[in-house]
Amino acid sequence: MNQRKCSECGEWIDAQIETCTNCNTVFYESEKEEHKINVERAQREMDIPMIAIHESDSPIAKFFKRIVQFHQVVFYLILYAISYMAAALAG
Numbered sequence: 001m002n003q004r005k006c007s008e009c010g011e012w013i014d015a016q017i018e019t020c021t022n023c024n025t026v027f028y029e030s031e032k033e034e035h036k037i038n039v040e041r042a043q044r045e046m047d048i049p050m051i052a053i054h055e056s057d058s059p060i061a062k063f064f065k066r067i068v069q070f071h072q073v074v075f076y077l078i079l080y081a082i083s084y085m086a087a088a089l090a091g
């Protein structure tokens with residue numbers, strides 16, 4: 001039995017159902033939001049000054065910002081690898 005608790009009304013319902021049968025809360029939406037918060041928290045903890053994508057940005061702005069974000073991640077991964085290797089070499 002795979003059940004989940006509704007975050008709105010506390011009712012236990014089937015995990016396969018995406019909408020609470022009691023209060024009609026859509027779980028998929030709240031989980032997406034949760035995922036976004038987790039990503040933002042991870043970025044804060046890693047202290048990566050990532051470029052921010054806002055909901056109000058135009059699709060073109062979002063597209064270019066995503067490309068910049070991707071390169072930022074690659075850049076920081078390389079920095080991390082270099083500092084790791086430097087620490088390993090220093091013993």
Ligand SMILES: [Zn+2]
Pocket residue numbers: 006007008009010011020021022023024025
């Ligand atoms: Zn509910």
